Amino acid sequence: MSPSSHLMTTAYLQHWTGWAPGLPDRVSWEQWLGQGAPHVAQPDSPACAQIPPLLRRRCSFLARMVLEVAFRVCEETQTPPHQVHTIYCSRHGEMQTLRTLFDDLAAASPLSPTFFGNAVHHTPTGYWSITAQNPLISRTISGGEASFAYGYLEASCLLRQYPEQPVLLVVADEILPEPFASAQHSPPFSYAVALLLCADGNEGSIPLQFGQSDPGTTRAPVYYSEPVWDFLHWLVCDQDQAQFMTSAGGWQWQRCTIPPSSSSCPTGRP
């Protein structure tokens, strides 16, 4: 039973994967999360074999990371990449691209059209829709420290509205460039994480209830600067903990052991 009176919705986490320099796949992410030791990122770039070389060269680094995990999470579940709704969330978006353009602005030099086109917050989703040939709903949001929770909230809403369509939820951010890195919140290394969420479960998928948490309730310990890493840590390492509250506060996840169709597991699904 839910310990709170807040609305909870249920979705099935079918699969997840991640990419970061030195953490190229899910196995390495699970090892890193399990060790609890800080990760020292080495310079690296995602392969992005699915992107045609000409387009790949134009992609921002953030877009490459996003497409790497997006294609992988689809491939590993045999989900056609053109048949998912996409939610992308990023606190900082294309700050690295903006930094390059700031140099040109400061020098009063004409801007590169490609760089300007890549400077919008939803850049990775443009490359994703083109490469995956995906014409469906694609939303890009940014909500500070709670960006991941709001992205998950958007995904839950889309699953409720269109239960037949899986939702690809991608969370990604880059190290902020100088001079913005020194003064501000910047992730310790650039990363992308993709979650594939469905309204109905199949073998191997994890039913998760999601909703608001009561103000004042104890938050989960914060291991990482990125709330999505804390979420994955809970998923991978805290098998006996039924509940997870994001470090940003206000939102919680619960493992749901009883099939949501059962009346003893209250859900917000229609």
Place this chain on the structure above:
Amino acid sequence: MQRFSLTALGMVNALGSNLSDISAGVFNADTTRLSPHRLRTTGATVSVGRVPDPLPDLPAGFQAFQCRNHRLACVAFRQIADEVNVLRDTVGPERIGVVIGSSTSGLDVSETAFFHWQATGTLPGYYHYETQHEMGSIAQFIARLGGLHGPAYTVSTACSASAKAFASAHSLLASGFCDAVITGGVDALCDLTLNGFEALSSLSRTISKPMSKNRDGLNIGEGAALFILTRDQGPMQLCGVGESCDAYHMSAPHPEGIGAEAAIRQALHEAHLQPADIHYLNLHGTGTPLNDAVEAKAVRRLFGHVPCSSTKPTIGHCLGAAGAMEIGFCWLALQHGQNGIYPLLPHAWDEEPDETLPELHLVCRGDTLEQGSPVYFMSNSFAFGGNNCAVIIGRFG
């Protein structure tokens, strides 16, 4: 989809800082409010839709949020603040969300801070990236202004952002997570967007002329448009939102407008309407050769001769705020209707049709619509990355 009410609107743009001045300008297709601006990179002079009125300082306690973008938001928010206060007392601050479309957030402050850093080696003391420029900050700022504790985040898909904010706001109400959502868009003029569109050769050297044979690009504008979306059964309702991707090109629309058509069809489907049910369409109508050619094809193919217009030449293309601004114009036209007669928004241009485009029914100054209830207006927004959105609002009674 379930219909929700758009109960209040606050707006600021180049035409003015209140609904009465803005109405006077937009219903007269007044393009005289745009002002000259010299571009930093090429030195060319272009027209921009800068808000001419001095913007008020932010309230005490909000100094870390200080930037042009958030001050524009403040001007629009003050127009709906009384309604927000009543709502907060009725449903509770935790049940009211904030979903705002923006492409710039406070990007202009990062520009000046960066120039300062290049010159001096330090960031200026007034600079706070997280509360001024970070994309989520505009939604968090508005939530703090209103004392609201529901979900607060920014939708950022460039020129479709604030149209898509209505889709997300609708989702939060339909799923039961919120009882009301402040939604809309805010964008501020800055060097990056102005010089970026210059790099794409997309800026007009005069005033944009949508659908004209002389069209030569767009003007950039700025401003804010904020709505309250609630569960109430008011006369003005959000009826349908359609979202799609071209899946074609990063910066050019699909030549046949298939993505635009898909978004329009989806909005009609969500609203349980047919194309013939739409009484007026606010075009994306940027005035670039390609956008207008593609949009004219899609609109003619779907709607035939529906009255339509582009209002962008009156305020400039407000990018991340454009969708909400133009839904705001539709809301004003529906609101002004009396005894079944509605003023339509005139098409602002040089009245020189492009014979190579499919012919559209472009609204002239003074045109009205005689129509019994309900009345449905639609607004189109298309963005970089082939990201499209169409929104339908209606007046009932």
